[in-house]
Amino acid sequence: MRTMPSPTTLGQLPDELIYLWHTHRVPVLLSAVSLIALVRLAIYLRGRRPKKTVLSVPGSPNEKVVVDLKPEWLPENTTLDPSVVNIDGPAEDTVPALAPLVKSKRGPRTIKGKKMKRGPKATPVFDHKNDVVQPLVFFQSLSGTTERFASQFSQAFASWVSEAQDAASVLEPKIHDISYTEYDDYFISPPKSDAKVKHFYIILLPSYNIDTVLSTFLENLQETHNDFRIDTAPLSGLLGYSVFGFGDKEGWPSEEEGFCSQAREVDKWMARLTGKKRAYPMGVGDVKGNAEGQLEEWRLGLQEALTDIARGKGLGEGVPGSGDPAESDEEDEDTASDSGRDTPTSKMMKPKKTTRVDDLEDLGTMVDLSASASAIPIDFTNYKSKPILKASPAAPKEMVPVTSPTYASLTKQGYTIIGSHSGVKICRWTKSALRGRGSCYKYSFYGIQSHLCMEATPSLSCSNKCVFCWRHGTNPVGTTWRWITDAPEVIYDGITNAHYKKIKMMKGVPGVRAERFAEAMRIRHCALSLVGEPIFYPHINELVNIMHANRISTFLVCNAQHPAQLAALVPVTQLYVSIDASNKDSLRKIDRPLHRDFWERFCACLDILRNRRFEQRTVFRLTLVKGFNMAEEVRGYADLVERALPGFVEVKGVTYCGTSAAGSAGLTMQNVPFYEEVAEFVRALEVELKSRGLTYGIAAEHAHSCCILLADESRFKREGRWATRIEYERFFELFEGKVQGTRVEKGDGGKTKVVGWRPEDYIGAETPEWALWGNGGFDPRDERHFRKGKGPKVEEGKEKEGEAEMGVDAKKRDVAVVEI
Numbered sequence: 001m002r003t004m005p006s007p008t009t010l011g012q013l014p015d016e017l018i019y020l021w022h023t024h025r026v027p028v029l030l031s032a033v034s035l036i037a038l039v040r041l042a043i044y045l046r047g048r049r050p051k052k053t054v055l056s057v058p059g060s061p062n063e064k065v066v067v068d069l070k071p072e073w074l075p076e077n078t079t080l081d082p083s084v085v086n087i088d089g090p091a092e093d094t095v096p097a098l099a100p101l102v103k104s105k106r107g108p109r110t111i112k113g114k115k116m117k118r119g120p121k122a123t124p125v126f127d128h129k130n131d132v133v134q135p136l137v138f139f140q141s142l143s144g145t146t147e148r149f150a151s152q153f154s155q156a157f158a159s160w161v162s163e164a165q166d167a168a169s170v171l172e173p174k175i176h177d178i179s180y181t182e183y184d185d186y187f188i189s190p191p192k193s194d195a196k197v198k199h200f201y202i203i204l205l206p207s208y209n210i211d212t213v214l215s216t217f218l219e220n221l222q223e224t225h226n227d228f229r230i231d232t233a234p235l236s237g238l239l240g241y242s243v244f245g246f247g248d249k250e251g252w253p254s255e256e257e258g259f260c261s262q263a264r265e266v267d268k269w270m271a272r273l274t275g276k277k278r279a280y281p282m283g284v285g286d287v288k289g290n291a292e293g294q295l296e297e298w299r300l301g302l303q304e305a306l307t308d309i310a311r312g313k314g315l316g317e318g319v320p321g322s323g324d325p326a327e328s329d330e331e332d333e334d335t336a337s338d339s340g341r342d343t344p345t346s347k348m349m350k351p352k353k354t355t356r357v358d359d360l361e362d363l364g365t366m367v368d369l370s371a372s373a374s375a376i377p378i379d380f381t382n383y384k385s386k387p388i389l390k391a392s393p394a395a396p397k398e399m400v401p402v403t404s405p406t407y408a409s410l411t412k413q414g415y416t417i418i419g420s421h422s423g424v425k426i427c428r429w430t431k432s433a434l435r436g437r438g439s440c441y442k443y444s445f446y447g448i449q450s451h452l453c454m455e456a457t458p459s460l461s462c463s464n465k466c467v468f469c470w471r472h473g474t475n476p477v478g479t480t481w482r483w484i485t486d487a488p489e490v491i492y493d494g495i496t497n498a499h500y501k502k503i504k505m506m507k508g509v510p511g512v513r514a515e516r517f518a519e520a521m522r523i524r525h526c527a528l529s530l531v532g533e534p535i536f537y538p539h540i541n542e543l544v545n546i547m548h549a550n551r552i553s554t555f556l557v558c559n560a561q562h563p564a565q566l567a568a569l570v571p572v573t574q575l576y577v578s579i580d581a582s583n584k585d586s587l588r589k590i591d592r593p594l595h596r597d598f599w600e601r602f603c604a605c606l607d608i609l610r611n612r613r614f615e616q617r618t619v620f621r622l623t624l625v626k627g628f629n630m631a632e633e634v635r636g637y638a639d640l641v642e643r644a645l646p647g648f649v650e651v652k653g654v655t656y657c658g659t660s661a662a663g664s665a666g667l668t669m670q671n672v673p674f675y676e677e678v679a680e681f682v683r684a685l686e687v688e689l690k691s692r693g694l695t696y697g698i699a700a701e702h703a704h705s706c707c708i709l710l711a712d713e714s715r716f717k718r719e720g721r722w723a724t725r726i727e728y729e730r731f732f733e734l735f736e737g738k739v740q741g742t743r744v745e746k747g748d749g750g751k752t753k754v755v756g757w758r759p760e761d762y763i764g765a766e767t768p769e770w771a772l773w774g775n776g777g778f779d780p781r782d783e784r785h786f787r788k789g790k791g792p793k794v795e796e797g798k799e800k801e802g803e804a805e806m807g808v809d810a811k812k813r814d815v816a817v818v819e820i
């Protein structure tokens, strides 16, 4: 047996070690490998182990719901770290709060498989002795022009149908707004009907060289055509179709420069989907010229074509656009390259069609959605300075280029555009507070003085088209982020500098109080709302962290359409979700969402909010629009509150947006509820919630902005008194780690450890007496200001409170920004 070496033999130590190593190396190596394997296995299993739900918050429900984050909800073209997405709440869970995420980035949808062979050309299907023609007029309109023309057109067409003998077998036209139309009902196959009723499509469209709902429509037509499960010409059962485009020749003087470009695209896709059943050539109208006359002329031609069809003559031979050989070839060629997908030389990409760079790119996104299996052609999350092109020749474009009409329109309205997708505007309450004339409801409810508050957004684009949105429908909308992306530091510097610049401009305004002016030169709060969807911005987390590091609190409002981004968001000071309706139908009418699965997305967001409610203050923002989302909906809203259990429910009457956009959405002053109506609604909601055992009560009000606050009294009442305000300094200390939060999780061996903070950790002072429900919400230290002819004399109930107190003439207002 060998003994341990004595000090005298220390010199021989290396030899001993070598001897030992040679003798035992096999078992040593084997043990080391096994140990490493065991450790790795343990780490792996730990990673897979479902989290446990243990909420130690007294008096609060502690279960968590499983949120199924569908792969298609993961943002395209953005890098979302799955481990970040799994930030899902306060505690260890017994169930996975979020379903496992698809690790890889999701690329544009790629459909693999062979295209179905085009069958023989559809034979005429109209039996002129027995069948009747049902014309369907489809239109899409963002700012109302096309809608107006579509309605005029339908009336004139209906008169022809009722008067002309030739039109005996033509029925009255039916009009459809494409924004509200189920594509599946009309654009995947002809509508179902009596076998004798044959449909004819008349499509009237404007064109926009920015992302709008029109792009979605076009993408759908293209997807249908390219879907190998569907016949390439699934609409060949139609009698025919014709398209009329509206455009603006001042901005887009020629076809090459984009005049009516999207209508042309729709015309082409329809030719493919119908198997070349263009019954009459596409018409175009210049809205700055004689659009009315051009439409009228086109209508007469179209009526003639319909007369022929009604007489059983079919679509005719050799008429341009009716399937004559030359044009058919052209369309076939396009079709062939579409199915190839990876050929950027597709005709539609050729400069011949459009020379404007942005138009070209628009077409790129429309046409090449399923391009090549590499899925993500460009990483759009790279900052402007260094876009990394991976594969595609198409570069990302700017969301709001300086030369765009949107830029001009926004800056005219007082917005400062930072970079190409962020905006900041000084809100009217900030100006009011600077003059000592009162702050917005955020002051009454949460203690934010409006002159210390900045309103901004890192994404002017949105995935909704809400009826009450002031943006006139012309701002960029889209379901995916595909723009040049500015760095969060650039946005932060840009918005804060622009805000200070605007504050400085208030220096000479009569009534501005010197001390408030000085205070305003240090921003304390940021309302990330304004317009657009802030969480759409791929680096929203970095931006929020920069704000917190600068001791600026964050109130972030999202539209409940981006569950993956919501799940991945870092905790903000107060997290809002807009709840614009209580059910699917109503939400569709109000928000006019771009996502087809908008309701599922909405519900997933509610579940995420529920899971995260002990991590940050969560708020439901209800905007009441009379005639749209108020009557009979109290129980529906209560269902939603029960589902998400937000800390707060803010209920606000819509502000009238006296613009053509509001008009086209069917919104008038009649849709603006009186304060008393809002109050009645809130009382009914409180009763409904209480009847379900939920602990919500009416906490505070701000009558001037027609806003009332319900809050969870089990969480935001201290010793029987409402405490809805926030201790901001405490929030920053928690953020900086200077004080420890009380959110705990069970660690190894069941030991509890602190993992963060809870909303309860930064509850501030009691809600002041003047802000409590029943007391109006106006700080007596501020000075009330009434416009001439307004104010206390006004009979109660005759005047909308907010407008009287703020001195705003409702009829003259043209903004509907809902400040938070």
Ligand SMILES: Cc1cc2nc3c(=O)[nH]c(=O)nc-3n(C[C@H](O)[C@H](O)[C@H](O)COP(=O)(O)O)c2cc1C
Pocket (backbone or CB within 6 Å): 140, 141, 142, 143, 144, 145, 146, 147, 206, 207, 208, 209, 210, 246, 247, 248, 249, 251, 252, 258, 259, 260, 261, 287, 405, 406, 474
């Ligand atoms: C942001 C923006 C982009 C536009 N892009 C185009 C375009 O590319 N081609 C065109 O012919 N007209 C373009 N127009 C003009 C519109 O198509 C035209 O104003 C139309 O009448 C709008 O119809 P609507 O009110 O029904 O939305 C654009 C207008 C705006 C505001």
Ligand code: SF4
Pocket (backbone or CB within 6 Å): 462, 463, 464, 465, 466, 468, 469, 470, 471, 530, 531, 532, 533, 559, 578
């Ligand atoms: S109101 Fe907000 S959510 Fe709705 S469209 Fe406008 S910006 Fe988007």
